[in-house]
Amino acid sequence: MTFLRGFHNLLLLLFSCICSASLPSALRIASLPGNLVENLAVRANGQILVTSSTPSPNLWQIDPLQIRKPLLITTFPETNGTFGITEVQPDVFYVATGNIIFDGVTVSPPTSFSVWKVDMAFFQMSVNNTIVSPAEISKLVDMPPNASINGMTSTPFSVYEPSFLLAADSVNGLVWSISLPVNGVPEVFIGVKDTTMLPPPPSRALGINGIKYFNSSIYCKFPLLFEQYINQ
Amino acid sequence: MLIITDTNSAASTLHSHAIDPKTGLAPPLSTAIVLANITVPDDLILDIFNPNLAFVCSQGLEAVLRVDLASGETTQIAGNFTGPSAVAWGRDVSDVGSLYLTTNGGIKGDMAAQGVSRIDLGDMAL
Numbered sequence: 001m002t003f004l005r006g007f008h009n010l011l012l013l014l015f016s017c018i019c020s021a022s023l024p025s026a027l028r029i030a031s032l033p034g035n036l037v038e039n040l041a042v043r044a045n046g047q048i049l050v051t052s053s054t055p056s057p058n059l060w061q062i063d064p065l066q067i068r069k070p071l072l073i074t075t076f077p078e079t080n081g082t083f084g085i086t087e088v089q090p091d092v093f094y095v096a097t098g099n100i101i102f103d104g105v106t107v108s109p110p111t112s113f114s115v116w117k118v119d120m121a122f123f124q125m126s127v128n129n130t131i132v133s134p135a136e137i138s139k140l141v142d143m144p145p146n147a148s149i150n151g152m153t154s155t156p157f158s159v160y161e162p163s164f165l166l167a168a169d170s171v172n173g174l175v176w177s178i179s180l181p182v183n184g185v186p187e188v189f190i191g192v193k194d195t196t197m198l199p200p201p202p203s204r205a206l207g208i209n210g211i212k213y214f215n216s217s218i219y220c221k222f223p224l225l226f227e228q229y230i231n232q
Numbered sequence: 233m234l235i236i237t238d239t240n241s242a243a244s245t246l247h248s249h250a251i252d253p254k255t256g257l258a259p260p261l262s263t264a265i266v267l268a269n270i271t272v273p274d275d276l277i278l279d280i281f282n283p284n285l286a287f288v289c290s291q292g293l294e295a296v297l298r299v300d301l302a303s304g305e306t307t308q309i310a311g312n313f314t315g316p317s318a319v320a321w322g323r324d325v326s327d328v329g330s331l332y333l334t335t336n337g338g339i340k341g342d343m344a345a346q347g348v349s350r351i352d353l354g355d356m357a358l
Contacts, residue, residue: 040348048348151238156253200243210318213251
């Protein structure tokens with residue numbers, strides 16, 4: 001019996017070693033109860049920006065080390081939700097905001113979208129978690145009335161030519177392009193639209209949802225997919 | 233030409249699309265490439281260490297999946313999340329190989345589950 005128990009323990013030990021080696025661990029680092037947590041971007045200093053919806057359009061900063069409590073960076077006017085977030089220049093982020101209508105049973109697709117610029121470059125907080133110097137918030141553009149933005153990404157920033165925000169529209173099944181001219185007014189137009197972005201009929205659920213740009217500097221290591229496009 | 237990678241929640245698919253960085257438009261005649269099937273995907277992140285990998289939130293499986301973009305093979309790397317909505321890489325020295333995950337409470341609207349988690353990938357990122 002002792003031998004068997006020892007053997008059993010050895011098996012357990014081996015099994016737990018195999019499991020811990022193969023599956024990463026997950027650790028909760030922040031709770032935001034009551035916030036419909038939607039998307040995130042990590043700042044160069046390691047702090048995490050989190051967008052959320054209802055009851056208010058919150059932009060949170062989360063400390064990955066859990067030393068500081070979640071800090072409300074800002075809310076946005078005229079709306080109740082924040083969605084996609086993307087960093088275009090160092091510590092300069094763009095956030096999609098829109099209005100969610102909840103009738104107590106179902107959540108309607110959000111409407112009345114805008115895109116806001118959130119400049120964190122001069123943002124400062126004190127050791128007791130208060131804001132000393134706020135983020136600079138300004139509206140970039142109001143989206144067309146039918147737009148409904150979910151995920152958002154951006155093309156590389158250049159001082160010579162406009163870069164673009166690329167915003168996934170889950171309801172209309174397309175990607176909005178929003179130009180970021182060095183000077184002048186941003187333009188909003190449909191960048192990509194095809195059937196792969198629509199919910200398969202008769203579904204009325206969300207189509208295209210997440211979206212990420214693949215960094216051009218690593219094209220050379222990604223020949224398979226890139227060559228398929230070259231050959232098109 | 234740039235490549236974007238995108239999910240379709242209702243179709244449970246992951247695709248890539250081409251974008252011309254000078255115009256913000258899809259190049260003429262370029263079409264989507266289907267990369268993988270993922271149960272009700274939400275947002276994703278591409279692998280900064282291995283360009284053939286993406287990490288995708290699956291609302292349907294309540295998990296984060298590693299996706300081989302060449303083969304379409306998916307592997308669950310962490311699960312039991314209620315409403316995994318988006319992932320992003322850590323950018324500090326100690327967490328550069330870790331993913332941060334937002335959870336929105338899922339269709340149940342579980343407020344206790346709303347927040348941020350860290351997944352330490354180790355070798356799974358390679």
